[in-house]
Amino acid sequence: xxxxxxxxxxxxxxxxxxxxxxxxxxxxxxxxxxxxxxxxxxxxxxxxxxxxxxxxxxxxxxxxxxxxxxxxxxxxxxxxxxxxxxxxxxxxxxxxxxxxxxxxxxxxxxxxxxxxxxxxxxxxxxxxxxxxxxxxxxxxxxxxxxxxxxx
Amino acid sequence: xxxxxxxxxxxxxxxxxxxxxxxxxxxxxxxxxxxxxxxxxxxxxxxxxxxxxxxxxxxxxxxxxxxxxxxxxxxxxxxxxxxxxxxxxxxxxxxxxxxxxxxxxxxxxxxxxxxxxxxxxxxxxxxxxxxxxxxxxxxxxxxxxxxxxxx
Numbered sequence: 001x002x003x004x005x006x007x008x009x010x011x012x013x014x015x016x017x018x019x020x021x022x023x024x025x026x027x028x029x030x031x032x033x034x035x036x037x038x039x040x041x042x043x044x045x046x047x048x049x050x051x052x053x054x055x056x057x058x059x060x061x062x063x064x065x066x067x068x069x070x071x072x073x074x075x076x077x078x079x080x081x082x083x084x085x086x087x088x089x090x091x092x093x094x095x096x097x098x099x100x101x102x103x104x105x106x107x108x109x110x111x112x113x114x115x116x117x118x119x120x121x122x123x124x125x126x127x128x129x130x131x132x133x134x135x136x137x138x139x140x141x142x143x144x145x146x147x148x149x150x151x
Numbered sequence: 152x153x154x155x156x157x158x159x160x161x162x163x164x165x166x167x168x169x170x171x172x173x174x175x176x177x178x179x180x181x182x183x184x185x186x187x188x189x190x191x192x193x194x195x196x197x198x199x200x201x202x203x204x205x206x207x208x209x210x211x212x213x214x215x216x217x218x219x220x221x222x223x224x225x226x227x228x229x230x231x232x233x234x235x236x237x238x239x240x241x242x243x244x245x246x247x248x249x250x251x252x253x254x255x256x257x258x259x260x261x262x263x264x265x266x267x268x269x270x271x272x273x274x275x276x277x278x279x280x281x282x283x284x285x286x287x288x289x290x291x292x293x294x295x296x297x298x299x300x301x302x
Contacts, residue, residue, distance in 0.1 A: 044220050045220070047214070047220070048214060048218065048219055048220040049211055049214040049215070049220055050210060050214055050220040050221070050222065050240065050243045050244035050245070051202075051207060051210055051211055051214075051240050051243065051244070052220075053243075056202060059201060059202055060200055060202055063198070063199060063200040063201055063202075064200070067199065068199055069195050069196070069198070069199040069200050069201040069203075070201070071201065083239055083243065084235055084236075084238065084239030084242065084260075084267050084273070085235075085236055085237075085238075085239025085240045085242075085243050086236075086239070087235065087236075087239070088234055088235030088236025088237070088238070088239050088260070089201065089202050089236045091235065091236075092201045092202065092204075092234065092236050093201030093202070094201070106274065107273065107274070109235075109239070113272045113273070114265070114267075114272075116235050116265075121264045121265075122235070122258065122264070123257065123258070
């Protein structure tokens with residue numbers, strides 16, 4: 001198992017917690033100097049709050065943990081491709097790198113619909129690795145929506 | 152004074168508070184049924200937190216105030232054109248309308264660099280009014296950066 005696959009497993013564990021509480025199963029962790037400094041899962045319905053995506057909550061927790069708004073030196077692992085809001089937050093927080101699982105053709109803003117995290121127009125570019133444990137990340141989403149349609 | 156100019160005055164008051172505490176002077180309010188249900192100003196340095204832009208904080212407060220993540224029926228007033236993160240949050244929260252003051256040629260994601268809030272690719276489109284009390288909003292920003300360069 002590669003380092004990226006290992007940390008994606010931590011993000012997948014967060015996504016499974018989201019699933020268990022009835023939230024769209026997306027999870028995220030932020031790693032700094034080989035340590036997980038923040039972990040979060042989607043809480044949009046539970047709070048309820050439109051901005052409570054896993055990535056955004058993880059970025060906020062990492063800022064608190066490191067006591068700075070620049071997350072230089074950090075990598076964000078997230079199970080699904082970030083939306084425009086979260087892609088913008090990744091740039092705003094100056095993250096070094098984002099690693100995600102499966103693509104989101106409906107709202108993905110890393111490479112599906114927009115290219116926001118490594119865009120020459122903006123003042124920071126974050127390195128991207130896509131497709132890490134993508135099948136497991138996608139299977140969790142498919143299963144969640146299949147169950148929801150049954151109800 | 153139009154209704155939009157009136158509420159932009161409230162957002163400008165928030166921006167002035169940001170200025171007073173040493174933050175980039177951007178303010179926002181959210182209006183629902185003619186009432187201000189949320190007000191916020193940029194707190195990035197104070198918290199410190201990369202996501203603590205005026206618009207994002209106002210959206211979070213409005214979700215709490217109305218106890219729902221869909222801000223249907225609400226209008227966001229913000230002194231400066233939203234960045235990609237905040238433009239994404241506007242779409243995610245299903246805001247009816249966004250009214251802003253001055254353009255941001257370096258990070259604006261409503262019409263300057265990207266068109267994210269009324270984009271046909273996404274599942275919600277928010278109506279845009281730009282340029283309301285733009286000179287006052289821009290003057291506050293210019294004055295802030297002029298003062299900062301002096302130091």
